[in-house]
Amino acid sequence: MSDLFPPFEPERETRRARFKAIPFRLIAPNLVTLLALCLGLTAMRLVVDGRLETATICILVAAALDGVDGRLARLLKGTSRFGAELDSLSDFLNFGVATGYVLWIFNLHQLKSFGWIVVLTLACAMALRLARFNVMIDDPDRPEWQKNFFVGMPAPAGAITAMLPLYLHFIGVPVQEYGAPFVGLYILFIAFLTISRIPCYAGKTLGTRVPRDKVLPIFVAVVVVAGLLFAYPFEMLALVVVAYLGLLPLSVARYRQLEREHAVKLPETVPAPAERPPEPA
Template sequence: MSDLFPPFEPERVEPKRARFKPIPFRLIAPNVVTLIALCLGLTAMRLAVDGKFESATICVLVAALLDGIDGRLARLLKGTSRFGAELDSLSDFVCFGVATGFVLWTFVLHDLRSFGWVIVLTLACAMALRLARFNVMIDDPSRPEWQKNFFVGMPAPAGAITAMLPLYLQFIGLPVQDYGAPFVGLYILFIAFLTISRIPCYAGKTLGTRIPRDQVLPIFVAVVVVAGLLFAYPFEMLALTVAAYLALIPVSVARYRKLERDHAAGAMIPAAAEAAVEADSEPKI
């Protein structure tokens, strides 16, 4: 009975239950954007099954756009976290590795039967390896500052956008779906190679941080023209953008090599000066 009716102790203080601290919204907002991108990637797979390839392509493109926004939003709101980085990588793998490969398989690669499925697996695995390498390189403290303006290999969102070039060409009237399965397969293998390669691709993270005053109005006009063309001729502009991006990769490689040589030369000068100082400090016989 004593357990049912414990004695009343007015002096006894019950310990307070531990409560979780509320999380600021600035930490949640970038993850919400990432989850929306993940939902778009999964929705693209359903739309591809229904034969709505144009809507599926738009879902992947919007997911790539949101992938570029969530990281910048996290840095702007000072809401970066390890959890957000891992969630972003998982979302990128689903959207740009699994969903993109599945859309391409449903679109044309199924005509190649087993070889087409091998191509889809290659693209998905290449995206996973590329994202894993990116996560490892973020934690490298010895990486020079100038290298942060270059991606090692083609980034996953750009890889998905360029891999969907056959869809853009189909939408503007080329019979890719009827006759282009072998060429599409070879092209996807090429994109998969670019994602896992060590070819430097310009990231453009410092692009536009400082703009000369005399170039502000021309930039505004150019943005309006490009936006108008993109809305009027979306898939034509996307096809031209992909072609221009692929054509600029050799330019990015040349720029990277030049900066690498300049960095090596700059590192050799202090080393030579230090060696000269040590030689002068040695006792003369």
């Protein structure tokens, strides 16, 4: 009982815990993540207000910021476990909850209960995909070449591809009026891709080394793509989604090829067992 009521000693000096100052390079990536989280929450408000196009843009910008915060953290050497967990929570809300809610308001509500099941499936698939990603980060036995591939479609790409019906709607295709069943089946297909074991190229090493003779063509290509994206944003987004889905078989083929090459090299790197000395007669 004495532990429950310790003696009060007013003359005893109490010391306040001191914490070290945190470098700004550790905070900057988390600020980008929080900005993306705010955009996802704002998208849910905008779609309720009937501003469907602006809500879609908010989720797209959140997906772009999700690609920035991780690279910014690695560039500033500010990666942390806290940042990784915050990024996963932000991704779940932006690409699972907010994206599903926007699609529900768009036309999945026409399917009644089935439409809501589609939304729940997308959100749960994103949560499971992100949980698996967090577990695989801590795998020390994962080969280096596998880090260039995602296991399943990543959450930002899943949200961007899931909103293909919205892009088609904005360019004049009557998806909202007549395409609710097809939209529901398409969203279930995207949810399956996010939790599947299909390898998707990550592109983390893309641009680390660029041949000198390809620098100027890359500049021109970036200018052309940026111009088309600003002039015809939703047409370009629809084209990018179709191209991305079409390139998934190539990503799988490349993964299988590297896997076979790694299996061939593995016996060469494993040291041979030492010969046992002959037993005395």
